Amino acid sequence: MEEIQVEYEDRRDPVDFFMTLDSWPISPLNEDGVSQSQADTFLVGFVIVNVVGLRFYHGTISGREIVGLVRDELNPHDENAIKVLNMLSEQVGHIERAAASVLSPLIDSRSIAVEGIVPKPPAKGSRFKIPCQIHIFARIEDFERIKMAISRSGLQLISEGNASFTLSEAVAVKETKSILEEKSVDEIFKLLDLKVSKEGLSEPLDPPKEMIKSELFFHQKEGLGWLVSRETSCELPPFWQEKNGVYVNELTNYQTVTRPEPLRGGIFADDMGLGKTLTLLSLIAFDKSSLAVNSSSSIGGIADADDDESGEKSKRGRGRKKSDTLGKKRKAEDLGPNRKGKSPAFDNCSSLEPKSTLIVCPPSVFSSWMTQLEDHTIKGTFKVYMYYGERTKDAKELKKYDIVLTTYSTLASDESQDESPIKKIEWRRVILDEAHVIKNANTQQSRAVSNLNAKRRWAITGTPVQNNSYDLYSLVAFLKFEPLSMKSLWNSLIQRPLARGDEKGISRLQVLMATISLRRTKEKGLVGLPSKSIEIHFVDLREEERRVYDQMEEEAKKIVKDYISNESVVRNYTTVLSIIVRLRQICTDLALCPADLRALLPQSQIEDVKNNPKLLQKLLSVLQDGEDFDCPICISQPMDIIITCCAHIFCEPCILKTIKRSKPCCPMCRHPLSESDLFKAPPESQTTSTEGPSSSPSSKVAALLKLLTVSRDPSPSAKSIVFSQFRKMLLLLEEPLKQAGFKVIRLDGSMNAKKRSQVIKDFGVPAPEGPTIMLASLKASNAGINLTAASTVYLLEPWWNPAIEEQAMDRVHRIGQKHDVKVVRLIARDTIDERILQLQEKKRMLAKKAFGRRSQKDQREINRGDLTALMNL
Structure with a gap:
């Protein structure tokens, strides 16, 4: 694989052209990308409005059903438009114009979050509208303002204390309300938990020795068995049941006569250092071997796909020797474990199935994958293409390869390009390595990977929860795990209960993870690692260090206390971050700090910072030596650092693209911005x-x-x-x-x-x-x-x-x-x-x-x- 040496320096991650301001996180204090207000919101009440325009869309509602409400600010007919989607993300219609004009400004200003439920199926012959309950959530301190804004508009807000409040269908109102055949949400989760517990772990599998030369540890063989069983499952996805030929989702009550596709994939979350990469290479090899058997040909059949239209063999082809070696196949019945009545491994595959696996990873992991391929696979087993830097624009070329390696930032930059070959291919599987990179579901990178077309989806990470349970939502959204990939349902069933310390949230999250993930830790002694x-x-600071630290902390306390009491932490985020960084640096070495510590602390409110370019420069100099913060737009360590007049930090390309929008403003605090409001980082310290x-x-x-x-x-x-x-x-x-x-x-x-x-x-x-x-x-x-x-x-x-x-x-x-x-x-x-x-x-x-x-x-x-x-x- 020597011919695939490339330079991995490219870290471009441009701003997504369709990323609207209302989808960006409002509070940088939450590393998970969820605005702080979202975790602290409570039900204000609900309004009953009509969903209109049913005849113009293909999406249908067949009964009592949770629906998605999505702002459609680019709608050419109504800038306040709110789309209504069914559980399959198909548009059903729009919220009626009068109601949307009231709710949209509140949604755009992040004053409220909304969730929709259609309480009854459409009446027979109703082609124009259907009633919908919109439940409104806000921070407690905003309740009165929200209630007043809605009541002034003419909408009737039904809140607690109102006799009609019991008509609410929201889970937040009645967790135990009958959803389907008298089963509560938690009873549905409990039944799923029992089902998962009975199934147990899949039996271990050996990879094909003609492809994988390394011997797997037992836990890796078990992992391979689990991966294969997930990819070949023919069962209904979780939360679905068949009732008299109709398929019903128990959580949303969505009904369809079309059988839902199995959930082929999941979260492979083994602890770091347990050999997940080798297990995944074994999966790809196992699948390739099974494909060869099921198409009644050797792997040479795949090699034939390397012929271009003129019949000339690809220069990267490996010839027939490999095909002859791999032609000695095991019998099909030997390819899978005892799968408890499930179909044999990959027996639903044909030679027409897509055969390429797309692996997405950070640039630093490229070398690891190449090393693992060289160390663990027989030479010539896989054809590998590095889709990075200078790359092909031909989708047919990419389809010739077993494995295509790319980076998150490359996918993000391709997202706005309609002719990107990555977007034209239906991948056999997509593997996200270091999948916690997409922990913020609102970022361009997350959207790019979620939009990929793939038969099977895998999220690979040893740290699936880094900051917050919302880290898991982005993985669920990538996996297309309906209906929990609908953000409103995730918030309602899991996020809000967790935010309030309700044990139901934790227990539901545990059941969910047991259903779609595999996690083993080193503490279990799986590979006999050394301890x-x-x-x-503990280190006691010297007298001088203690004096400086105590002085800095006392002044910092006053400033942060003011920000908290004035609800201005978000606007002053960079100042707060610089204070925390400075305190941490003093603990390590005073040499990290400049002599004029006091100058970094504004003596009054944020207005002084906005009008004080020298202070902005000092704040920036505090942060640029560290590696602790990311650009909020591209979620990468900032390059060509810019600090705004409102004291927020971005990559220069990201913020310049942002302020070219029709309403240029800071993504963090909405303060109006122009190029004159941006300050470049000072020259880097010359310390050697x-x-x-x-x-x-x-x-x-x-x-x-x-x-x-x-x-x-x-x-x-x-x-x-x-x-x-x-x-x-x-x-x-x-x-x-x-x-x-x-x-x-x-x-x-x-x-x-x-x-x-x-x-x-x-x-x-x-x-x-x-x-x-x-x-x-x-x-x-x-x-x-x-x-x-x-x-x-x-x-x-x-x-x-x-x-x-x-x-x-x-x-x-x-x-x-x-x-x-x-x-x-x-x-x-x-x-x-x-x-x-x-x-x-x-x-x-x-x-x-x-x-x-x-x-x-x-x-x-x-x-x-x-x-x-x-x-x-």
Whole structure:
């Protein structure tokens, strides 16, 4: 595969041309992309309006049914239009114009969220309209304003206390109200749970040895069995039942005579380092082998597809030798396990079926896939194409390949191009590697992958829940898991109960995950990995550090408290973020901070920041050394950083495209923007690796040097990795470590993928020739690389998303590790460091509960209260 070496530096991720402002997250404090108000909304009441225009659309409603309400602001006839969709996302009609003119401005300003239910089937002969209940949700503090706005418009709002309120069909009103044959929502989930429990795990499978040369661990064989059983399932999707020839969805009551397609795919969420990539390659190989058997030909039949229309063999063809080798096939009945009455593996396939698998991953993971292909597959087994950088525009060319590798950003940039070959192909399967990349369902990347046409869909991630249960919604939407891929239903059945600490939300989420996902953890000893221990090493700040920290924290508290009380945290987000970053940097090393700390803290409200370009520049300089924040538009680390007059940070290409819209404004706070309101990042710090700290090492650096020296004495050749979120810190560490006699190498986000690969290769060289210390930035090292040469990990500062830390740790603790792994977390005592640990634990508990089978106590979603905790208010 030497011919497929490419440069992975391209990180273009332009703004989606159809991404409207109302679909962007309003609050950057929620990393999950859900506005803060959405998690804290409650039912105000409901209005009864008509769905009109039924005769113009193909979508139908056959009974009592939940419907989707979608703003249609580009509608040429009505700028307030609200589309009504049935459970299959087919348009049924529009909300009548008078009602839409009242509700749309409130929706656009994010004052309300709406959910629709058609309480009765259309009357016979009704071709023009059908009544619909629209349930309105808002924050409690906005109730009176919303009620007044609706009542002034002439719409009748039926709220609690009104005699008609009991007519509401909303789950939020009556969780146990009869939906179908007296079954409540939770009874439906319980029946699904029983069904999943009875089925158990699929039997293990061996991949075809003529394609996969490596022996799989038992848990990988079990995983392969599960993947195959999911892809070949002929069962009805979850929540569907057949009743006298009619298929009924129990959650929405949608009815159809057409049998729903099986849900072929799911979430493969094994812990990091358990060999998911090899298991997936085994699935592709198993499928390819089965295709050959079922088409009564050898794999040479697939090779024939490489002939172009003139009959000339593709230059990349492998010839007939491979075909002869793979012609010795096992019998069809040997290809699958005892599948409990299900159809034999892939027996529904034909030679006309699509054969190409699309694998989507971050650029840093490309090299991992290529390495795995070389290490685990027989040469010539798969034809692989890298759809990246300079790439073909011919869909027929792509169809010749077994595997097409691409990146999320490439798909996003192709989304607006109608002629993109990726969009023209019906893929046999789409695999999203590091699928947590699409945790925000509103981003361009998420939309691009969801719009792909595929027979089978897989979301692969060792950290499916990073911040919030809403991370899982984007995966469910990608899988096309109807009806929970309808956002309003997800919010109603899962998100709101979770936000309020209702155990029903957790139990439903657990059943859902048990139904569509497979997750095994290292704690179960599946592969006999060496142990991993995590210890916290508390560090007491020196007198000078403590004085500066306490002074900074006291001033910061006053400012953040004002923002919270004035409901202006969102508008002041960058200021708040810079305060938190500064506090964290002081805990690590005063050398990270400029002398004029006070100048970073505005003495009054945000208006001073808007009119103070010098302060904006300082805020930006605080943030650019770190790697802790993403551009809210492309959800990537900003490149060519811009800060707006309202103190929000974006990539330059993203924000420039945004302000070319008809109503240019900030995606975060809606403040009007023009190019004159944008400020470029100051020149990057000129700190080099030869400049050590200006004074004696900080408390944390001194503690780190002592720990490294003590561990070196008994084992001079042992390797360690020191993680920091601040690139400047990595530079500051190089000189004192070298002076202490360590051979050091650095890996950070400023390096392209080729350079990173070389650094990792150099780190693998045994000591004394090779380095013993790698200084690595957290985000540059949290995905797609193998660092098993090291056995000790040091985390210089905590990051509030524990999944990022765990991903970085598991670059070391994974298959291939021969030594026990020790992780040391350096925590500054009595500082924001300790409070971040508490925040991490909350997130970790939510992730565990999502995949647990029982919930022991309420678990509230993470919300703006975390900011109060972080600032010790």
